[in-house]
Amino acid sequence: QVHVVESGGGLVQAGGSLRLSCTSSGRIFSRFAMAWFRQTPGLERAFVAAVNMYDSNTSYDDSVKGRFTISRDSVRNTIYLQMSSLTPNDTAVYFCAGGLLAAPSRRLADYRYWGQGTQVTVSS
Numbered sequence: 001q002v003h004v005v006e007s008g009g010g011l012v013q014a015g016g017s018l019r020l021s022c023t024s025s026g027r028i029f030s031r032f033a034m035a036w037f038r039q040t041p042g043l044e045r046a047f048v049a050a051v052n053m054y055d056s057n058t059s060y061d062d063s064v065k066g067r068f069t070i071s072r073d074s075v076r077n078t079i080y081l082q083m084s085s086l087t088p089n090d091t092a093v094y095f096c097a098g099g100l101l102a103a104p105s106r107r108l109a110d111y112r113y114w115g116q117g118t119q120v121t122v123s124s
Contacts, residue, residue, distance in 0.1 A: 001026050002025070002098055002113045003026050004024050004113050004114060005096075006020060006021070006094065006096045006115040006116070006117065007020070007021050007022075007118060008020040008021050009120045010120070010121070011121045011123065012121070012123070013122070013123050014086060014087055014088060015086065015087075016086055017083060017084045017085075020036065020081040020083070020096075020118060020120070021078060022034065022079050022080075022081075023078045024077045024098050024113065025077065030054070031101060031102045032052075032053045032054070032098060032099070032100060032101065033050055033051065033052045033102075033103065033104045034053060034079045034096065034099075035047065035048070035049065035051070035096070035097045035098075035104065035105070035111060036048040036050070036070065036079075036095070036097075037094070037095045037097060037108060037111075038090075038092035038093065038094045038095065039093050039095065040091065045095065045108055046061070047061050047106040047107075047108070048094070049061065049064060049068055050104030050106065051072045052101070052102070052103055052104050053077070057104055058104060059105075059106060063089075064090075067084050067085045068081060068082065068084070069081070070082075079096070081094070083120070086122045087122060088122045088123070088124045089122075090120065091121050093120075094118050095115055097111035097113060097114050097115070098111060098112070098113040099111035099113065100112065
């Protein structure tokens with residue numbers, strides 16, 4: 001069983017920065033990708049960014065390209081999401097996910113392991 005735990009959410013002013021962390025524990029397979037999704041009330045969970053844990057290939061949603069950076073520490077089985085130039089539209093619960101994947105995926109259904117989520121609030 002794999003467990004995923006996020007940390008680092010909080011309140012930040014528009015234009016500010018915040019870094020999220022996510023650590024996976026348990027049996028990590030040779031093919032494993034991790035991702036960030038986000039969700040606001042009444043909307044579906046949406047893809048933000050993903051990274052392959054073994055070759056560092058990444059994928060981003062267009063809405064965050066140039067502002068967010070996903071990175072990984074494969075030794076610690078940890079990923080990070082560095083968020084900059086935040087706007088109120090980035091306010092959401094951010095979920096970390098892990099899946100048995102050879103490449104980073106944008107599809108929510110491809111990820112089997114999920115964290116509980118961390119709230120990010122951007123004030124105007």
